[in-house]
Amino acid sequence: MQKAMEGKPVTIYDIAKKAGVSASSVSRVVNNKPGVNPETREKIKKLLKEYNYVANEAARGLVTKSNRMVGILISDIRSIHLTEGVWEITRILSSKGYCTLILNTGNTDEGRAEGVRTMEERSVDALILMGSMFENPRVQEAIVQYMPGKPVFIMNGYLNLPNVQGVVSNERSGIHSCVDLLAQKGRRRLCYISDNMSRISSRSKKLGFQEGIRANYGEDIPYYIYENVSADMTGGFGAMMKALHEHPDIDGVICSMDILACGALQAIREAGRSVPRDISVIGVDNSEFAETCYPRLTSLDNMIIESSVEISTRVISNLEGSPSSVRKIMLFTRIMERDTT
DNA sequence: CAAAGGGTTATTCTGGTGCA
DNA sequence: TGCACCAGAATAACCCTTTG
Numbered sequence: 001m002q003k004a005m006e007g008k009p010v011t012i013y014d015i016a017k018k019a020g021v022s023a024s025s026v027s028r029v030v031n032n033k034p035g036v037n038p039e040t041r042e043k044i045k046k047l048l049k050e051y052n053y054v055a056n057e058a059a060r061g062l063v064t065k066s067n068r069m070v071g072i073l074i075s076d077i078r079s080i081h082l083t084e085g086v087w088e089i090t091r092i093l094s095s096k097g098y099c100t101l102i103l104n105t106g107n108t109d110e111g112r113a114e115g116v117r118t119m120e121e122r123s124v125d126a127l128i129l130m131g132s133m134f135e136n137p138r139v140q141e142a143i144v145q146y147m148p149g150k151p152v153f154i155m156n157g158y159l160n161l162p163n164v165q166g167v168v169s170n171e172r173s174g175i176h177s178c179v180d181l182l183a184q185k186g187r188r189r190l191c192y193i194s195d196n197m198s199r200i201s202s203r204s205k206k207l208g209f210q211e212g213i214r215a216n217y218g219e220d221i222p223y224y225i226y227e228n229v230s231a232d233m234t235g236g237f238g239a240m241m242k243a244l245h246e247h248p249d250i251d252g253v254i255c256s257m258d259i260l261a262c263g264a265l266q267a268i269r270e271a272g273r274s275v276p277r278d279i280s281v282i283g284v285d286n287s288e289f290a291e292t293c294y295p296r297l298t299s300l301d302n303m304i305i306e307s308s309v310e311i312s313t314r315v316i317s318n319l320e321g322s323p324s325s326v327r328k329i330m331l332f333t334r335i336m337e338r339d340t341t
Numbered sequence: 342c343a344a345a346g347g348g349t350t351a352t353t354c355t356g357g358t359g360c361a
Numbered sequence: 362t363g364c365a366c367c368a369g370a371a372t373a374a375c376c377c378t379t380t381g
Binding site: 064 | 348
Binding site: 024062 | 378379
């Protein structure tokens with residue numbers, strides 16, 4: 001029963017005409033506001049339904065100065081871990097009537113800065129930056145240039161601007177704890193495999209690893225680091241193969257992402273070694289991979305879901321008029337111990 | 342009922358120049 | 362002098378909804 005008016009969208013004016021009332025009354029009915037006779041209200045409701053009326057959010061935004069849209073920038077929508085967070089955020093925001101606009105920026109700072117500009121162009125009410133790769137001067141500059149007054153939130157990162165709030169987890173000390181765990185299990189020759197080191201979170205995880213080594217084994221014990229490995233199973237597999245070849249005495253491995261650890265597990269298996277008997281393996285993210293790979297992977301949970309909930313509630317409270325002056329929120333990681341340690 | 346709300350695009354206005 | 366033309370500036374129209 002579709003009744004488009006000459007191909008044009010139905011407006012409150014069309015409905016008003018049909019109902020023999022003013023557009024104002026229709027608006028009041030649409031927004032559940034008082035001041036309309038109950039009978040008229042019912043009549044208008046019926047017409048709204050009959051003509052499949054859909055409000056024009058752009059026009060509404062002219063008056064209300066908000067189009068109830070939140071922008072989400074992500075460098076690579078294929079990065080499963082972050083999209084878990086995006087899923088949670090969109091779920092919470094849409095339950096509060098906010099629409100999300102997700103933009104894939106690509107992996108350059110220029111692209112990320114351009115993303116900020118595009119979001120302003122689209123007049124989002126708030127902006128969420130997914131991941132520590134947004135913690136850089138170029139993005140900061142773009143926020144100052146294009147969105148100086150709007151609330152901006154950054155996942156797993158921090159930017160020193162008055163309108164930016166960051167939610168981070170203590171991955172650095174979390175990785176330190178992973179080293180502690182391996183030391184407790186009697187492991188002596190540790191290896192760290194990391195993806196792209198240009199990310200701040202990657203660098204801080206590596207620092208946590210090195211601090212853990214020093215704290216548990218002192219300055220003189222050798223350890224091995226393989227970095228800038230491609231962020232997939234093949235990357236983890238290749239790095240682990242290389243590590244086992246170069247240092248056959250390795251008995252403990254920490255990978256910066258679960259998916260790398262999955263590759264590493266495969267390499268260890270192919271090399272005829274056993275997990276966790278010969279080698280312990282720990283991943284990061286506590287993702288679906290950790291749960292489904294074999295053996296089930298021990299993983300550092302960096303609280304992506306909890307961080308997403310935190311960000312979402314902050315977005316909402318900011319937009320609904322109770323802004324918080326807190327600029328940085330820290331969540332604590334935890335090790336989910338499974339069968340690889 | 343009438344005005345406002347913001348930014349873009351379309352239209353009209355203005356003043357000037359060049360040429361027949 | 363009369364007219365065409367042009368650029369640039371000013372103004373109007375447009376979109377639809379909310380609100381006093």
